[in-house]
Amino acid sequence: MKELTVDAAINNIEKVTDFINAELEALNCPFKAQTQIDIAIDELFGNIAHYAYNPETGKATVRIEVEKEPLAVIITFIDNGKPFNPLEIDDPDVTKSAEERSIGGLGIFLVKKTMDMIDYEYKDGQNILMIKKSLV
Amino acid sequence: MTINKTKNGNILNVSVDGRVDTSTAPEFETAVKSDIEGVTELNIDFSKLSYISSAGLRCLLSLQKIMNNQGTLIITGANETVVEIFEVTGFSEILTIK
Numbered sequence: 001m002k003e004l005t006v007d008a009a010i011n012n013i014e015k016v017t018d019f020i021n022a023e024l025e026a027l028n029c030p031f032k033a034q035t036q037i038d039i040a041i042d043e044l045f046g047n048i049a050h051y052a053y054n055p056e057t058g059k060a061t062v063r064i065e066v067e068k069e070p071l072a073v074i075i076t077f078i079d080n081g082k083p084f085n086p087l088e089i090d091d092p093d094v095t096k097s098a099e100e101r102s103i104g105g106l107g108i109f110l111v112k113k114t115m116d117m118i119d120y121e122y123k124d125g126q127n128i129l130m131i132k133k134s135l136v
Numbered sequence: 137m138t139i140n141k142t143k144n145g146n147i148l149n150v151s152v153d154g155r156v157d158t159s160t161a162p163e164f165e166t167a168v169k170s171d172i173e174g175v176t177e178l179n180i181d182f183s184k185l186s187y188i189s190s191a192g193l194r195c196l197l198s199l200q201k202i203m204n205n206q207g208t209l210i211i212t213g214a215n216e217t218v219v220e221i222f223e224v225t226g227f228s229e230i231l232t233i234k
Contacts, residue, residue, distance in 0.1 A: 109190075113225075
């Protein structure tokens with residue numbers, strides 16, 4: 001297990017992505033899975049940076065754990081901000097036209113569609129959001 | 137992310153190198169919108185795009201709405217992962233992808 005704690009800010013998304021990518025590359029992660037994980041980081045860490053402490057600032061921790069046989073990674077995002085369960089957001093209606101489309105919920109929807117598991121709990125004053133992605 | 141733009145009369149060609157994500161989407165949107173007035177043919181070349189997140193999808197939706205009123209928006213060169221993102225989000229129905 002490795003983890004990184006940084007300020008929950010948009011300009012730290014790249015630092016978090018680089019941290020996770022270094023671990024994924026060491027595991028010979030398939031390119032497509034890595035891209036999907038990078039997008040999930042953008043969505044989930046981006047959400048924390050935008051909303052968790054707004055208008056204040058605070059920290060966020062990103063943790064990566066590896067499961068073997070079958071190979072998978074579990075990435076956990078932890079913040080001490082406002083309780084927010086992204087799994088409660090309604091999925092967008094993906095059949096609507098450009099004029100009718102609303103912009104909410106798209107990021108979480110994308111994460112749900114590309115990860116193998118997403119789980120949320122609020123515990124001891126912390127938002128804990130976990131995603132799992134198979135690397136095989 | 138690097139953006140290249142060429143405007144030829146009413147045709148605006150844009151190519152993007154890198155990612156369109158939370159950090160870069162505002163720059164992408166501003167760059168395209170600053171030249172969109174009077175454009176009837178907007179072509180976006182994504183052959184060097186590594187990936188797009190929902191922040192980038194929201195920009196594309198906004199550009200599509202503008203072009204619905206003044207012309208066409210055509211997206212070319214998107215890689216397999218990006219095409220799959222367009223498909224799962226229903227954007228493949230909204231956008232013209234070639």
